[in-house]
């Protein structure tokens with residue numbers, strides 16, 4: 001009797017440990033992707049602005065590459081159904097998955113085009129590409145948010 005109780009407890013304990021690990025893992029990916037998004041946002045809203053004023057193309061190139069890396073990492077941080085009450089992710093991410101991936105690729109391409117314009121120190125082109133990459137609401141970043149961020153969608 002005792003023995004089976006202990007076994008039972010052990011099993012339940014393992015189960016809840018497993019469940020807790022899943023929840024932590026989920027919070028972890030959500031926190032990670034949000035941290036990346038915020039870092040990218042600081043770059044497009046502050047660092048690019050300052051670097052543009054200073055015509056500091058080396059920094060723009062470097063930071064555009066950081067955004068590319070961030071978007072690459074983000075691609076693996078949206079496992080199916082990873083939403084919690086603090087997440088702004090819209091469940092359509094896992095319905096219109098191809099569209100989500102295309103949005104990610106488009107933003108990455110925009111960041112790459114910016115890094116190349118910066119490497120060429122082409123001021124006019126850098127200005128165009130910064131706009132194309134955009135921010136929270138505009139450009140390639142905004143294009144994804146309009147569809148896949150529930151706080152930015154018009155229908156929810």
Ligand code: HEC
Nearest residue numbers: 034037038040041087088089103104107135136141144148
């Ligand atoms: C392919 C879609 C996609 C692209 C491209 C994208 N984002 Fe996001 N972004 C999201 C989603 C989805 C969330 C919500 C994540 C969550 O809350 O779980 C988000 C969240 C954010 C947040 C809020 C983070 C927080 O702490 O809640 C910021 C800021 C942000 N993105 C900025 C950017 C910027 C700047 C770019 C372009 C360089 C960008 N995003 C590109 C999908 C995208």
